Amino acid sequence: MALNAMLVDSDSENIRNFRAHIRGAFPDIRVAGSFSDQSKDILPYIRECGAQLIIADIRFFGGVRFMRFKEIHDEYPEIRFIVYGTFNDSDYMKRAREFGVLDFIYRPVKPAELNRCLAQALEHFKKVDAVREQKKILTQNYQERIYQYEELFLRTLLDGHLTRENEIRDGFSYFNIPFDKGFSVILIRTDHFGQITLALSEMEKHMLVFKMFRIVQEELLSQKAQAFIRGFNEIAVILGGYHSVEEKVLLCDTVKQKIREQADTRVTLGIGRTYDNPADIAVSCREADAAFRYRTRMGYNAVIPIEFVEPGNEISYRYPAVREDRLVHTAVAGDYNYSRNILNELVKALSQSGPLPEGLVVKWVMTIVFRISRYLSEQNLPIAKEVAKYFPTAEILALNTLEDGSRFLEGCLKRFCEFIDKQAETAAGRLHDAAKEYVRAHYFENFSIAKIAVMLNTTPENLNKVFMERERMMLFDFVMWARVYEAQNMLKDTDLDEEAIAVKVGFDDVKYFRSIFKKYQGDMPADYRARS
Numbered sequence: 001m002a003l004n005a006m007l008v009d010s011d012s013e014n015i016r017n018f019r020a021h022i023r024g025a026f027p028d029i030r031v032a033g034s035f036s037d038q039s040k041d042i043l044p045y046i047r048e049c050g051a052q053l054i055i056a057d058i059r060f061f062g063g064v065r066f067m068r069f070k071e072i073h074d075e076y077p078e079i080r081f082i083v084y085g086t087f088n089d090s091d092y093m094k095r096a097r098e099f100g101v102l103d104f105i106y107r108p109v110k111p112a113e114l115n116r117c118l119a120q121a122l123e124h125f126k127k128v129d130a131v132r133e134q135k136k137i138l139t140q141n142y143q144e145r146i147y148q149y150e151e152l153f154l155r156t157l158l159d160g161h162l163t164r165e166n167e168i169r170d171g172f173s174y175f176n177i178p179f180d181k182g183f184s185v186i187l188i189r190t191d192h193f194g195q196i197t198l199a200l201s202e203m204e205k206h207m208l209v210f211k212m213f214r215i216v217q218e219e220l221l222s223q224k225a226q227a228f229i230r231g232f233n234e235i236a237v238i239l240g241g242y243h244s245v246e247e248k249v250l251l252c253d254t255v256k257q258k259i260r261e262q263a264d265t266r267v268t269l270g271i272g273r274t275y276d277n278p279a280d281i282a283v284s285c286r287e288a289d290a291a292f293r294y295r296t297r298m299g300y301n302a303v304i305p306i307e308f309v310e311p312g313n314e315i316s317y318r319y320p321a322v323r324e325d326r327l328v329h330t331a332v333a334g335d336y337n338y339s340r341n342i343l344n345e346l347v348k349a350l351s352q353s354g355p356l357p358e359g360l361v362v363k364w365v366m367t368i369v370f371r372i373s374r375y376l377s378e379q380n381l382p383i384a385k386e387v388a389k390y391f392p393t394a395e396i397l398a399l400n401t402l403e404d405g406s407r408f409l410e411g412c413l414k415r416f417c418e419f420i421d422k423q424a425e426t427a428a429g430r431l432h433d434a435a436k437e438y439v440r441a442h443y444f445e446n447f448s449i450a451k452i453a454v455m456l457n458t459t460p461e462n463l464n465k466v467f468m469e470r471e472r473m474m475l476f477d478f479v480m481w482a483r484v485y486e487a488q489n490m491l492k493d494t495d496l497d498e499e500a501i502a503v504k505v506g507f508d509d510v511k512y513f514r515s516i517f518k519k520y521q522g523d524m525p526a527d528y529r530a531r532s
Contacts, residue, residue, distance in 0.1 A: 008050035069099035088198035160282030193233035271305040334420030
């Protein structure tokens with residue numbers, strides 16, 4: 001497809017010459033129109049001729065040239081310009097690059113210069129077309145796989161990683177999920193799945209859950225519901241609207257019987273409570289999952305609403321266990337402020353659950369302390385034995401209220417994180433000393449921060465961080481200083497020429513050695529030797 005060009009010049013002779021040159025030398029560029037009347041608005045004409053490239057005399061736009069370029073660029077950001085003018089216009093033409101100018105030419109316009117600019121324009125639009133085509137293909141591939149993203153959205157929602165109501169409702173709207181108010185989760189799992197799959201091939205295992213999924217879809221067709229495959233042995237359903245427990249049991253019992261008849265498979269269904277807030281879908285999912293723990297008591301091939309087995313539990317499924325994980329990790333990292341913020345979230349969640357059962361606060365605090373200790377032990381860190389010192393068990397056992405537990409943990413976390421920070425500072429000091437020692441012994445070798453980091457059991461980022469904190473320079477600069485220092489000694493104490501010294505201190509290229517020496521020392525090597 002030809003590139004549409006537009007010629008802008010008050011001199012009609014120039015327009016004719018440009019048009020003739022382009023027609024003869026660039027068959028891939030079509031002059032779609034020209035504009036020479038300075039009293040008229042150029043914007044409508046640009047739209048009319050579909051210009052992609054504008055070749056213009058910069059003085060055509062007069063004293064407001066930058067405003068005109070900006071107006072055109074704002075209205076048509078994909079349009080590019082080639083401009084020409086005199087040497088007096090150089091600053092204008094250079095500054096116009098920010099408004100889409102690809103290049104500029106000095107008058108009188110030479111054919112070779114014009115050819116160079118036109119070839120550059122063709123290459124630019126070729127790249128633009130390639131990017132546009134790639135985006136089109138990517139968009140098409142995305143549309144073909146959008147169901148995967150819908151399942152990812154629902155999976156993330158059920159896992160509790162989406163918590164903002166507006167974000168969730170935006171997702172419902174984007175994926176055309178017909179939910180308004182009232183949300184409950186139903187989980188459907190194959191009974192004795194491990195035993196069943198012993199006699200199935202991998203494809204048969206996949207087909208079993210797919211068959212179950214299609215049956216569930218058919219049975220829920222008349223409902224506001226969204227089903228997806230959550231695992232090889234599990235179908236998840238988000239049921240919209242308000243339904244009594246009896247209605248949900250009846251619906252699930254029908255689904256269970258259909259799966260038994262059409263897929264020759266027995267399943268158990270767990271049902272969570274109904275909530276108004278879509279962010280509580282994750283709570284309902286955790287409740288549905290908990291219902292399965294009662295299968296041995298209630299019977300397999302059963303429908304188990306959480307209300308039947310835990311009618312009064314207001315704590316377990318609203319408690320943000322994932323945030324407790326984060327509290328443990330941030331405490332071990334020594335980040336007190338973040339740990340305290342998460343602790344406040346946990347306390348708020350517990351305080352909103354009503355009166356807490358007797359002894360729960362002690363168990364809650366002990367669980368957090370135990371998890372911190374276990375995490376340190378799993379990391380094989382020697383400070384694991386210090387946990388009891390900073391979280392004394394006797395004081396934990398004396399806790400009564402949630403406020404007591406919150407104050408205790410906040411104070412302990414502060415002291416523990418200070419201890420961790422001191423340990424980290426000591427470790428950073430040891431790393432700093434070890435890195436300096438390594439550089440002094442190996443400064444002449446090919447420099448690789450990744451290699452040094454591996455040798456010292458750390459990361460390149462941490463190495464640079466340590467050196468910036470202690471040396472006010474990156475490790476690369478420290479190595480270069482070490483090489484320059486050794487080169488200074490050789491320049492003063494030996495008769496070696498610069499090429500030999502460069503090789504001895506780790507440079508393959510004597511020119512690079514000279515540039516580094518001047519950068520870090522201030523003189524060229526020869527001048528330094530002459531002064532020494």
